[in-house]
Amino acid sequence: MTYTSDDTPIFVIxxxxxxxxxxxxxxCMECGTHRGxxxxxxxxxxxxxxxxxxxxxxxxxxxxxxxxxxxxxxxxQTEGGIVQSALKPxxxxxxxxxxxxxxxxxxxxxxxxxxxxxxxxxxRTSEGLKPMCASVCPSEALWYGTIDEYNDSRxxxxxxxxxxxxxEVRTKVYTVVDDLSAGPIDVMGGRQRSWLxxxxxxxxxxx
Amino acid sequence: xxxxxxxxxxxxARYGPHLNEAPPGGWDAGVTPDRVVKTHCCFCGQQCGIKLxxxxxxxxxxxxxxxxxxxxxxxxxxxxxRYLQGSHPDRLLHPLxxxxxxxxxxxxxxxxxxxxxxxxxVRRIQAVHGNDxxxxxxxVSLTNEKSYLIGKxxxxxxxxxNLDYNGRYCMVSAGTGNKKALGIDRxxxxxxxxxxxxxVWVAGSNVAETFPITxxxxxxxxxxxxxxxxxxxxxxxxxxxxxxxxxxRPGTDSALFGAVLHQLIRHDWLDHAFIxxxxxxxDHAAAAVAEMTSQWASDITGVPAxxxxxxxxxxxxxxxxxxLHARGIEQQTKGxxxxxxxxxxxxxxxxxxxPGCGVTTxxxxxxxxxxxxxxxxxxxxxxxxDITNPEHRAYIASVWGCNEAEIxxxxxxxxxxxxxxxSGQIKGLISICFNPAVSAPDANFTAEALDRLxxxxxxxxxxxxxxxxxxxxxxxxLHEEDEGTSTSGEGRIIKIxxxxxxxxxxxxxxxxxxxxxxxxxxxxxxxxxxxxxMFEELRIASAGGTADYSGATWERIxxxxxxxxxxxxxxxxxxxxxxxxxxFYHPDGKARFHGVAFRxxxxxxxxxxxVWLTTGRVVxxxxxxxxxxxxxxxxxxxxxPLCEMHPRLAEQLGVAEGDRVTVTSRRGEMTxxxxxxxxxxxDTVFIPYHWPGAQSANQLTxxxxxxxxxxxxxxxxxxxxxxxxxxxxxxDARDLDLTEGRT
Numbered sequence: 001m002t003y004t005s006d007d008t009p010i011f012v013i014x015x016x017x018x019x020x021x022x023x024x025x026x027x028c029m030e031c032g033t034h035r036g037x038x039x040x041x042x043x044x045x046x047x048x049x050x051x052x053x054x055x056x057x058x059x060x061x062x063x064x065x066x067x068x069x070x071x072x073x074x075x076x077q078t079e080g081g082i083v084q085s086a087l088k089p090x091x092x093x094x095x096x097x098x099x100x101x102x103x104x105x106x107x108x109x110x111x112x113x114x115x116x117x118x119x120x121x122x123x124r125t126s127e128g129l130k131p132m133c134a135s136v137c138p139s140e141a142l143w144y145g146t147i148d149e150y151n152d153s154r155x156x157x158x159x160x161x162x163x164x165x166x167x168e169v170r171t172k173v174y175t176v177v178d179d180l181s182a183g184p185i186d187v188m189g190g191r192q193r194s195w196l197x198x199x200x201x202x203x204x205x206x207x
Numbered sequence: 208x209x210x211x212x213x214x215x216x217x218x219x220a221r222y223g224p225h226l227n228e229a230p231p232g233g234w235d236a237g238v239t240p241d242r243v244v245k246t247h248c249c250f251c252g253q254q255c256g257i258k259l260x261x262x263x264x265x266x267x268x269x270x271x272x273x274x275x276x277x278x279x280x281x282x283x284x285x286x287x288x289r290y291l292q293g294s295h296p297d298r299l300l301h302p303l304x305x306x307x308x309x310x311x312x313x314x315x316x317x318x319x320x321x322x323x324x325x326x327x328x329v330r331r332i333q334a335v336h337g338n339d340x341x342x343x344x345x346x347v348s349l350t351n352e353k354s355y356l357i358g359k360x361x362x363x364x365x366x367x368x369n370l371d372y373n374g375r376y377c378m379v380s381a382g383t384g385n386k387k388a389l390g391i392d393r394x395x396x397x398x399x400x401x402x403x404x405x406x407v408w409v410a411g412s413n414v415a416e417t418f419p420i421t422x423x424x425x426x427x428x429x430x431x432x433x434x435x436x437x438x439x440x441x442x443x444x445x446x447x448x449x450x451x452x453x454x455x456r457p458g459t460d461s462a463l464f465g466a467v468l469h470q471l472i473r474h475d476w477l478d479h480a481f482i483x484x485x486x487x488x489x490d491h492a493a494a495a496v497a498e499m500t501s502q503w504a505s506d507i508t509g510v511p512a513x514x515x516x517x518x519x520x521x522x523x524x525x526x527x528x529x530x531l532h533a534r535g536i537e538q539q540t541k542g543x544x545x546x547x548x549x550x551x552x553x554x555x556x557x558x559x560x561x562p563g564c565g566v567t568t569x570x571x572x573x574x575x576x577x578x579x580x581x582x583x584x585x586x587x588x589x590x591x592x593d594i595t596n597p598e599h600r601a602y603i604a605s606v607w608g609c610n611e612a613e614i615x616x617x618x619x620x621x622x623x624x625x626x627x628x629x630s631g632q633i634k635g636l637i638s639i640c641f642n643p644a645v646s647a648p649d650a651n652f653t654a655e656a657l658d659r660l661x662x663x664x665x666x667x668x669x670x671x672x673x674x675x676x677x678x679x680x681x682x683x684x685l686h687e688e689d690e691g692t693s694t695s696g697e698g699r700i701i702k703i704x705x706x707x708x709x710x711x712x713x714x715x716x717x718x719x720x721x722x723x724x725x726x727x728x729x730x731x732x733x734x735x736x737x738x739x740x741m742f743e744e745l746r747i748a749s750a751g752g753t754a755d756y757s758g759a760t761w762e763r764i765x766x767x768x769x770x771x772x773x774x775x776x777x778x779x780x781x782x783x784x785x786x787x788x789x790x791f792y793h794p795d796g797k798a799r800f801h802g803v804a805f806r807x808x809x810x811x812x813x814x815x816x817x818v819w820l821t822t823g824r825v826v827x828x829x830x831x832x833x834x835x836x837x838x839x840x841x842x843x844x845x846x847x848p849l850c851e852m853h854p855r856l857a858e859q860l861g862v863a864e865g866d867r868v869t870v871t872s873r874r875g876e877m878t879x880x881x882x883x884x885x886x887x888x889x890d891t892v893f894i895p896y897h898w899p900g901a902q903s904a905n906q907l908t909x910x911x912x913x914x915x916x917x918x919x920x921x922x923x924x925x926x927x928x929x930x931x932x933x934x935x936x937x938x939d940a941r942d943l944d945l946t947e948g949r950t
Binding site for chain 1: 229233234235268269271273280281282283284286287288415416419420422423426427429430442443444445446447448449451452454509510511513514826827840841844854864883884885886888889941
C-alpha cells in the first residue's frame with residue numbers, strides 16, 4: 001500500500017492501545033535515515049502499578065520549540081512540516097532542544113555529539129510508504145493513514161492542539177482522546193473501569 | 208556418552224549465545240539488496256508475512272509485507288529483528304563430533320564421518336535393545352514438508368515407534384480437547400472472525416506479548432463496541448484495556464468455566480435449538496456444574512462472584528462471541544478439562560460456525576498447527592490420521608509403498624521419552640528443532656536424562672543447550688534457507704520461500720534426513736529431489752483425512768495468500784470458518800459436551816511451599832531462546848529472567864524491586880531479581896522460561912502430565928521464596944547509551 005500526496009495521510013498516536021512490545025523501538029532502528037539508532041521513545045508510565053506504556057514519536061509541531069531554542073539554528077522543517085534532526089555541521093550538542101521540547105522527543109547522541117530525532121521516516125513517507133513504527137505496530141497504537149481510513153475503522157476523537165502552561169502548541173501528529181469536549185484530557189486514561197482499582201478483588205466485599 | 212564434553216563456560220565461549228548486533232557489514236554499510244523475498248516470520252503461530260532483503264548469500268534487512276492479509280505489515284519486535292539470526296557468528300557450519308580434548312568440546316568432522324557414526328550407533332543400539340530404544344524428538348518450527356518427512360523417516364528409516372514433537376509442551380491439550388469435543392484439531396475460525404464478535408473472551412493468553420498481532424484483531428472488535436473479558440493470574444498488557452478482568456488463581460480455570468456454565472443454565476442463556484440439533488451429552492455437562500455456584504467458584508478461583516456472573520451474562524446474552532485460549536489454561540494437568548469446559552460455553556450458547564463465533568486455541572509455535580497434522584506426533588499419521596486405526600494405517604502404507612506391518616505402532620509422548628531416557632529404556636536419540644534442556648519441565652531431571660544417553664545426534668543451526676549433550680551435531684538449515692509450507696494458527700497454509708542457501712557445510716534439514724535414510728538402507732522410501740515432491744506426496748497422504756490438504760498447491764497458496772484446510776480436492780476454496788451449519792467432525796456430525804468435574808493441580812501450595820508459581824514468555828524472546836538469545840536488540844529488551852511478585856508478597860519477604868530472591872520448589876531452586884508489581888496475584892509469582900542453566904525457570908516446574916494430552920504442568924507449581932541478598936540493577940542499559948555513547 002502506498003499513499004500519494006493527494007491522500008494527505010496523517011500520523012496518529014493512541015496511547016491507550018499501546019501494549020509495550022517495543023516493535024516500534026526495534027523497527028525505528030531500521031529506518032534508512034538513521035540505521036542502527038532508535039529515535040522513538042517508549043516509556044513505562046509506572047510499571048510497579050500498571051502495564052501502561054507510552055510510545056512517543058516526534059509530534060512535528062507547526063512552530064517547533066526545539067528549533068526556537070536552538071542557538072545554532074540547526075533544526076529545520078521540511079516543506080511538509082517535518083521537523084528534522086539537528087544539522088550535523090551546525091549542532092553544538094548543547095541539548096537545549098532536549099530540555100525544551102514539551103514532548104521530550106529529541107535525543108542527544110553522545111557518540112555523535114549531535115541531536116537526533118524522529119523524522120517520520122522521511123525516506124519512506126516521501127515514497128508513499130508508512131513510517132516503520134506505524135507499519136509494524138501490532139496494536140495500531142501508532143497509526144498512519146488518511147482521515148477517511150481513520151474514521152472508517154477507529155473510535156476516538158483526534159486532537160492536535162496542546163497547552164503547556166501558556167504556550168499553545170499545534171502539532172502535525174494527532175493523538176486520540178475519547179471526548180474532545182470533556183475538559184482537560186488524560187491521554188493515558190481511556191475509559192475508566194472500576195476493576196482496575198482492585199484487579200484481584202482484594203478489597204472487594206465478598207457477598 | 209552424552210555428557211557435555213567441557214564446561215558450560217567453554218561451550219558458551221565457542222558456540223554462544225553471542226549477540227548479533229547489526230546486519231552484515233554493520234548498520235552503516237549501505238548494502239543494497241539484490242532481491243526481496245516474500246516469506247513469513249520464523250517464530251510463532253501467527254506466521255506474519257514479511258519481506259526479507261537479501262544480497263549475495265546474506266539476509267541484510269526486512270521490509271513490511273503490507274499486502275499479506277493476516278498482519279498487513281505488522282510485526283512484533285521478534286519479527287523485526289528475526290533477520291539478524293542470519294550471518295550469525297554462532298551459526299554451525301560443519302558437522303561436529305564430541306571431543307573433550309578439542310577447543311569448545313567438539314571436533315569438526317566430514318559429513319561422511321558424521322553420518323556413518325550416526326548410522327552405526329543407531330544400528331548398534333537397535334541390535335542390542337530393540338528398534339524402539341532409539342527415539343526421535345522433533346519440533347514444529349519445521350515446515351509441513353519436513354514434518355511429514357520426519358514422521359515417515361522415524362517410522363520407516365529409523366523404524367522406531369518413539370517419535371514425538373515439541374507441541375507436546377505447547378498446544379497439545381487444545382488439540383486433544385478439540386478432537387474430543389469437535390472431532391477436529393484446528394482453530395475454529397480464521398482470525399477475520401474476531402472483529403465480528405460482540406464479546407471477546409481471552410483466557411490464559413498473554414496476547415500482547417505472545418501473539419502481539421492478535422491484539423489488532425481484538426481492538427477492531429472493540430472499535431465496533433465489543434466487550435473484552437480477560438482471564439489471567441496477571442493483569443497482562445491486554446487486560447489493562449479489558450471491560451472485565453478475571454484474575455484467576457493458577458490451575459482453577461475449569462472451576463471458573465464450570466461456574467459460568469452454571470449461570471448460563473440458571474438464567475437460561477442457552478441456545479436450545481443449537482444444543483438439540485448439533486450436540487450430544489448436554490445433560491452430562493449440566494450435571495457436572497449443578498453445584499458450581501459463583502460463590503463456590505469464587506472461593507476456588509479467587510475471582511469475585513459478581514465478576515463471574517457478569518462474564519456469564521455478557522457471554523450468554525451476546526449474539527456473537529469468540530473465546531480465545533492458549534497455554535495458560537492448556538499447560539496444566541487439567542489442560543484438556545479446561546479446554547473442554549471452555550468449549551462447553553461455546554456449544555451451550557450456539558457460538559460455533561457463525562460469523563464472529565468460535566472457541567479456539569491460539570496456536571503457539573510457528574507450524575504448531577500444520578506440524579502436528581502430518582505425522583511427527585507419536586499417535587498420528589499424515590492428515591491427522593490415527594496410527595492405531597487399521598484403515599488409516601493401510602491407507603498410509605499404500606501411499607508410502609510399504610507393508611502396513613512396517614509402520615510401527617503408537618509411540619510414547621515427549622515427556623515419557625525423556626523419562627524413558629532417564630530410566631534407561633531409551634538409549635539413543637536424534638533431535639531436530641527441539642531444545643528440551645530448556646523447554647522441558649524439571650530441568651535438572653532433563654539434564655540427567657540427556658547425560659544417560661548412549662548416543663545423541665542433534666540436528667540444529669545453532670548449538671542449543673540440548674546440543675551440548677550431543678555426540679554428533681549435524682548443521683541443518685534456518686527457516687530462510689529452505690522452501691516449503693507452514694500452517695498458521697488460523698489453519699491457513701502459507702508458503703515459506705528461501706532467501707539464502709545454507710552457509711559453509713551446513714545442509715538443508717531434509718537433505719540430511721534423506722542421506723541418513725539411504726545409509727540406513729531405506730532410501731527406497733524417500734525418492735525426493737525437492738521439498739515440492741514431499742508436498743505432493745503429503746497432499747495424497749492427507750486426502751480423505753481430517754486435515755485434508757489434497758486441494759492445496761504451492762501455486763494456489765501463493766496466489767491466494769494462503770489456503771485454509773480442510774481443502775479436499777482440486778478447486779476447493781478452503782475452509783476459513785469451521786462448523787458452518789452446525790456441522791461437526793464426529794461421524795454423527797454432532798459436537799460433544801463433556802461433564803467436567805473440578806480437581807486440583809498435581810501440586811498445591813502448603814506450609815512448606817506456600818506460593819503458586821506460573822511460567823510463561825516475554826515479548827522479546829521466543830521459546831527456549833536458541834535464536835532470540837542471540838540477537839542483541841531482543842536481549843537488551845529483557846536481558847534476564849525476573850520474578851514478578853505483588854508488593855504484599857514482597858513486603859512479607861522483606862524485598863524491594865531488584866532485590867535478589869531464591870525461589871525453591873520440590874525439584875530445584877534458582878536465584879533472580881524480584882520485579883515488584885501490583886499486576887500479579889499476591890499469592891502467585893511469575894518467571895519467564897527462555898533461559899538455560901541457573902536461569903532456567905524449568906528447574907522449578909513439575910513433570911506431572913495431563914492424563915489425556917500428556918502435557919506437563921508448566922503453569923502451576925508450589926514454591927517458597929527467600930531473600931538471597933544483593934540487588935540487580937533494573938535500569939534499562941539502552942538509556943545509558945544515549946548519555947555515555949555506545950562503544
